[in-house]
Amino acid sequence: MPLSQPTSRRVLRHTRAIKIDAYSREDGFWDLDAHITDVKTRDIPAAAGIRPAGVPVHDLWLRVTIDRALNIVDAEAVSDNVPYPGYCDTVGPAYRSLIGLNLLKGLRHELRQRLGGILGCTHLTELAQVLPTAAVQAYAGEVIPVSGDSDTKPFQLDRCHALRTDGGAVAKYYPRWAVARADDSTP
Structure with missing residues (x-):
């Protein structure tokens, strides 16, 4: 279902696109290739000169290689288009500091510590x-x-509103793992 119709006439000025492709590798690792672009619909003045409409202000890539436990075993960052050429595009090697982190255990905290502010992009x-x-x-x-067919609780349960173990979706699709609500007085 799409969003509701806007209540006022609008003009598109900027598009940020994020795309992530996941690849399984023959060595058992996985690559996550992440790409972000920022594109303006009009020419914009910038410190490094006029950025023409349609030419990305940012065109950045980040690849992390992960093992089956979601540990980052390799990382690479590349900046194809940046607002400050010769400066922004030199930070790529700093993203090797992601190696050793786990995607599900404190990643956001470690990102701030290792790459926040002037340490990263x-x-x-x-x-x-x-x-x-x-x-x-x-x-x-896959991994x-x-x-819900095994003796292990499915990973996704209790990780979002819809899949709370005391909710209707779990009762319907994963009845083995459903629990009664504490405030539910029905049998």
């Missing part, structure tokens, strides 16, 4: 923050069991 660091949920989606059904 705001946009690349922001891009890294969406990697955990992308990895979980990539692993769902992480999601069916």
Whole structure:
């Protein structure tokens, strides 16, 4: 279902696009290739000169290689278009500091510590923050069991509103793992 119709006439001025592709590798690792672009619909003045409409202000890439436990075993960042050429595009090597982190255990805190402020690129660091949920989606059904057929509670339960174990979706689709609500007086 799309969003509701806008209540006022609008003109598109900016598009930010984020895309993440997940690849399984023959060595057992997975690559998450993340890409972010910022594109204006009009020419804009910038410190480094006029940025023509349609030419990305930011065109940035981040690849992390992860193992089956979601540990980052390699990382690489590349900046194809940046607002300050010769400056913004030199920070890529700093993203090797992601190596050793786990996508599900304190990643956002470690990003702030290792790459926050002047230690990294705001946009690349922001891009890294969406990697955990992308990895979980990539692993769902292949690395992480999601069916509920095993003796292990499916990973996705109690991780969002719809899949709370005391809710209707779990009662319907994962009855084995459903629990009664504390305030539920019905048998």
